[in-house]
Amino acid sequence: MSRNFVVVAIVTALIFILPMAAASAANRGPDQIDIFGGERGKIPFPHAKHQDNLKDCNICHSVFPQEADAIKTLKAQGTLKKKKVMNLQCIKCHKQEKKAGKPHGPVTCSTCHVK
Template sequence: MNRHISMITLVITLILTFCMAATHAANQGPDRIDIYGGRSGKVPFPHAQHQDRINDCNVCHSVFPQETEAIRKMKEKGMLKPKKVMNLQCIKCHKEEKKTGKPHGPVTCSTCHVKS
């Protein structure tokens, strides 16, 4: 009887582990993307690095959807004000991390934006 319970527990554990790994992999997204940066130039964005560090997609994607060129499209439709993403998302988070002494990303515009 105990052997059957142990076997069932093992099978359930394996199934749950597989499901969690598959869900995590499905939500990864690209390793690196270029974000629309307006006249200041594109922003090469280490997406996977941010996912590993933040662990909550909604931190960014509550502001803009998970789709290609979302920021550009929203700005063109007037749904995002200039510098909103940078000031309220990127720079804000990087400065908070810097204040607490944690490793942080760039805190100035020209560090991220690349003019073509």
Template sequence: MKKIFAAMALTLICAVAAMAADTINLPAKNGNVTFNHKKHQEVAKDCKACHEKGPGKIEGFGKDSAHKLCKGCHEEKKAGPTKCGECHKK
């Protein structure tokens, strides 16, 4: 029974990941941010790197959490944009 439940859970997680939008547009006062979700999935390989509770909308996601999570990860990995104009496009 546990194996069946585990297989169902894994199937559901994979299905959710497959249905996730390739690109997400985030509105912002100083220019909208286009986030390539598919590319980040391929690089990170682990949804929990960004989604603490598993796949789905990040609870409470906003300016402060984006700067901490996204910019912080880019700085840590020395990859990706870290300056305002590199993400925010008017």
């Protein structure tokens, strides 16, 4: 392998990889999101705090995509059951953390749902 080839390969890799890394770092979405909660009222959600604490995006985003109003859209299409995210993600985790005596999120209705 010639030296020139190695240099060209490294430069090419950097040209493609650096913008991709920058784009994925920038695409964390908003720090704070009001999740749609229908008649029960919206749910103010500290997104950045969860991202920092949980590290793995897929803990939540395996069920709905990284898009604005993803939950509302999937529920309207009938592909995501109402209260599924709430019960199987939010409340499930908060209760586990509470039981373990760790800092935890809210587990009562009106602490999450605000009118």
